[in-house]
Amino acid sequence: MTSAPDNDQPLLARLEAKLLAIAKTEGDFTTAIPALTVHRRNSVTEPMPCIYSLGLAITVRGGKQVTFGNEVFNYEPGEALLASVDMPAVSRVTRGSAAEPYMGIMLCLDTRMVLEMAAQLPLRRNRKGASQIGIRTHKLDPAILDAITRLVDVNAQPALCQAVAPLIQREIICRILVSDCGPAFLSLNEGANPGRQIASCMAWMKQNYMESVSIESLAEQAFMSPTSFRQHFKAVAGMSPLQYLKNVRLQEARVLMLNEGAEAGAAGLKVGYESVSQFNREYSRLFGAPPLRDVKRVREQQVLVQHKPEGE
Template sequence: MSNSLASEIARFATTDGIHQTAIPRLTLVRKSAPTEPLHGVHQPSVCVIAQGRKRVMMGDQVFVYDADNYLTVSVDVPIVGQVVSASEDEPYLCVRLDIDPAMLTELILDMRLPETEERRCECGIALARTTPELAGAFMRLVSLLASPDDITMLAPLAEREILYRLLRGPQSAKLRQIAIGDSRMRQINRAIAWLRSNYADPFSAETLAQEARMSLSSLHFHFKEVTGVSPLNYQKQLRLQEARRLILGDRLDAATAGHRVGYDSPSQFSREYSRLFGAPPRRDIERLRRSPGPLEEA
């Protein structure tokens, strides 16, 4: 089944890159060679590789997956992703579906899944084995790109089947946390949403805890459990990734970009930029401009 899914992805992703599609929330990825590590914030989604292999790093945790396993992301998490197996003859081919919380909630209700009292947080990333049924559902969704007039009516049915397969699989509890209004994961999501909206402002642990409706100690413990980093380091990564985009895309100088994202000290900005990306801003940007490609993981 993975070969069939690979053929469908290759059919519509004919060039290397990240391809947004006419189907809402569906993205196809093709790479004909291994990539450098790419930084990004991964949104809640499921990623199925049809061909090739990839490494994803979150904090100090490493996840390696291929056509035998799919990746589930249940919360916005900062990651470093790297395609490690790809070639011209056998390119890396992947399909990603962002999770629609409303559709997920509706399906949980329709399936009459028993409510759970579990409030324990888990890592925001997990791997599980790709079944023929799940790969087949993805293949049917991707194949709709050949008949645009059918997308409006049939894509939601295929997407619903994918979510059904996921809820029947080993990652059901993790996905259900996205939809449970009073879950610990929802509290962490509130903290993440606040950080993403206010990343350039001075960090306030007390304000963040109030937004999440958690105690300070609980916030720090569960936030790192889910995202792999502390709230402060999460904010730093958001700042530095945006500064990198401003320098490369908007051609701002490093000092201006650093100030734009909340750094008052250019030297501190340069130090933290080097620590995350492996080189100071000028050298990093020169390298990126010599090797054009996506800045962020998809």
């Protein structure tokens, strides 16, 4: 995504107004387009572990910071974080207030649609030895901002949404593919190259996180030696395979406790931990507090948001 000129401000202002009409209060909002969500925060936030899925996370107003492995990414209005694979990260809003809330969009991308569009375009491939890191930030091209705005527009038009939204999503993917980050993005989503093999392995781990796995079995699945597998995995994910699996398990356990009311010990065992004490230790290390205290803190924050008068 090439650098955008200063005249992208009218595009951002137009998009911001549409998002404020969807997100009238603080929170996360779904839309009629399953791949598109809108996010509003009325204050800065504490660092929060999360998983970024294949897609674009766009800041429209305010500021956000994402820590991924040892890398720290900051993205401002008109900038986006592009995740090529499912990536554990730590995210926080760095600029946002009740008067000027943080406004952001998440657009999930479909791998099949990416490959379909790639087959129709004359694309550059990633040069040998180039970085295959699974996450990066970029200044959005005005054409992509315009397409995103049109996608938000069609969300409000039920008669057109089902037919038109996929066309705009394809346009956005095409514009990403022909941008500067296109070759690296594509290399993690097609072909029999090491990056794609690692991405496939990561997808398998995310679906089968409850299973006990070894580096040797994962390497065999990726058709690599254990040493080569570790090296390629860290180049894409910014962490070791077992750290990645641990992050996925802990995130899933947190969802079980928050959304299904599971007890901490039961959640830990369900996601693959054999020791409750180990689960508690690793959970505290990732989320900054033991499971019960963390879940209580999150629920209290949700109650405060729900009962906070708009504009306060």
